[in-house]
Amino acid sequence: MGRTKKVGVTGKYGSRYGRRVRARVIKAGSQKKFRCPSCMKLTLKRESAGIWKCGKCGTKLAGKAYKPE
Numbered sequence: 001m002g003r004t005k006k007v008g009v010t011g012k013y014g015s016r017y018g019r020r021v022r023a024r025v026i027k028a029g030s031q032k033k034f035r036c037p038s039c040m041k042l043t044l045k046r047e048s049a050g051i052w053k054c055g056k057c058g059t060k061l062a063g064k065a066y067k068p069e
C-alpha cells in the first residue's frame with residue numbers, strides 16, 4: 001500500500017474518491033481518543049479500521065471502524 005506525501009494515509013484509496021472525502025477520512029481516522037477499557041485512561045487511539053490501541057497500557061482491541069465498540 002503506497003503512501004504519498006500529498007494524500008497521507010488515504011493514499012490507499014488511489015484516485016477513487018475526491019479530495020473532500022479523503023480529508024474526511026483523515027479526520028475520522030485520527031484525532032479522537034477514547035477511553036481504554038483496560039486502564040480506563042483516555043488513551044485509546046484508532047490504529048487502523050477496526051483496530052484500537054491504548055497508548056498507556058498497550059492494549060489492542062478490535063472494534064468498529066471509527067468507534068472502539
Ligand SMILES: [Zn+2]
Nearest residue numbers: 036039054057
Ligand atoms: Zn489502556
